[in-house]
Amino acid sequence: MTMKEILKTAQAEKNSHLDYFNIAISVDCVIFCYEDRELKVLTMPSDLKEFAGLPSLLGDLVRPDEDLDSASYRVLLERTGMEDVYLEQVHTFGSIGRHPSGRVITTAYYALIDIKHQHLKLGNKLLTWQRVKDLKRMAFDHKPILDTCLISLREKVMDQPVVFNLLPEKFSLRELQELYQSILLVELDRRNFRKKIGIKDWLLDLDEMEVDVPHRPGKLYKVKPEIRRRTAARRPGSLMMRD
């Protein structure tokens, strides 16, 4: 589309009814963490009367002088104090009626953060971590946005080394397996899991052991530095169809 066309159309629209630029664009972040063997999402109660305190995702309008991706990084930084976070754009939601007070199109991102990270500092007392499975009703269309991000995370996790962003630097294979299980909502076989992780060659054996566990301590691992990426590059799929 050329600007000439944009101007033409915009002008025509202006003359007839609403200003084209009367659409606002926002980003909404599904900020995941992993705590107490549960996948959780950062929410804040909506203060809009239509939604009477229902949990809402964290978002903001995109500023004219910032990239779309930068806007989601900014929301993250403002709300959590964290920089250099794993962030993935998922989908853009643009139904006419999705925002009760005006036309707002929103691009949804999910973020993966380590809840024990030293830089994590929630900037507002109303922010709370909610178990994903407890979130039944949310403000706006935030429930379908969450669901879409969760599906996207599940797919991602199946072939890319991204879950480590939800864990502290050092972790045991049990913690890693439990994390996969809580994302995918399945039980995994321990031996098969370890075999598969081993093959993938993502981890460094730290030659350290868990401490303060009420049972035999497991070895601690960390992700190889070249594997830990902040934002995933898209990659072409491998060949032929899967089921």
Next chain:
Amino acid sequence: MTMKEILKTAQAEKNSHLDYFNIAISVDCVIFCYEDRELKVLTMPSDLKEFAGLPSLLGDLVRPDEDLDSASYRVLLERTGMEDVYLEQVHTFGSIGRHPSGRVITTAYYALIDIKHQHLKLGNKLLTWQRVKDLKRMAFDHKPILDTCLISLREKVMDQPVVFNLLPEKFSLRELQELYQSILLVELDRRNFRKKIGIKDWLLDLDEMEVDVPHRPGKLYKVKPEIRRRTAARRPGSLMMRD
């Protein structure tokens, strides 16, 4: 995000520099077809001086009174005369500088259409089908948009029955295989391909034969009606990681 916050922030911005609503939102469609054993994309020369006739995707601004998805259906209908087209949202591109004459955030979709469909009628003489592999330089950021859509199509095609939207109603297994090959850019083994397609149970044997082929005619098939979907629903991936 609540409207209260939106209004607050928007007001603050207004007072300081640019109006928040000075961001326009558009859709851009990567319209794929399959012709002469090649995957092609519908383009139009840019009439913007910055891009001096470079091929451009088809897009338009989103109107305040239409859904984001509707905007892409409208672009498709206006440009091709086709309704009920397979369309998939892929990604939203929002760099500050992506449009030389203003701030425009665009959501990219790809469409799959049958170039021999009776309703296909290009509404503008400047529209041309370009071979994907010939498109090296494009206007705006349309080349990365095309690349992203192509990667997304390749992934989709690996497990979902969507390629049929690029073919006429009746087709042979050879045509289907050649289509997969031209999307995935690989050679596939004929026997293995047919086995796999057979297992998937997507096709109906029409008990008809190809005509006008300069060799032994193959059987014709069509997609089972329950398989042919216009827009794919997202689905959760199956379990455990792939390579």
Next chain:
DNA sequence: TCAAAAGTGTTGACTTTACACCCATGA
């Protein structure tokens, strides 16, 4: 000594790949 989880291999089922011959048709 008990409870809890760590750590570790093998087998059978299934999936994927590689590969070759005869057949039907049109030119």
Next chain:
DNA sequence: TCATGGGTGTAAAGTCAACACTTTTGA
């Protein structure tokens, strides 16, 4: 009769799923 693709099966390799026992630690 020749060229072109249609149509078909098998074997070997690789991947995936199921499954149990011994060890180490803390309480």
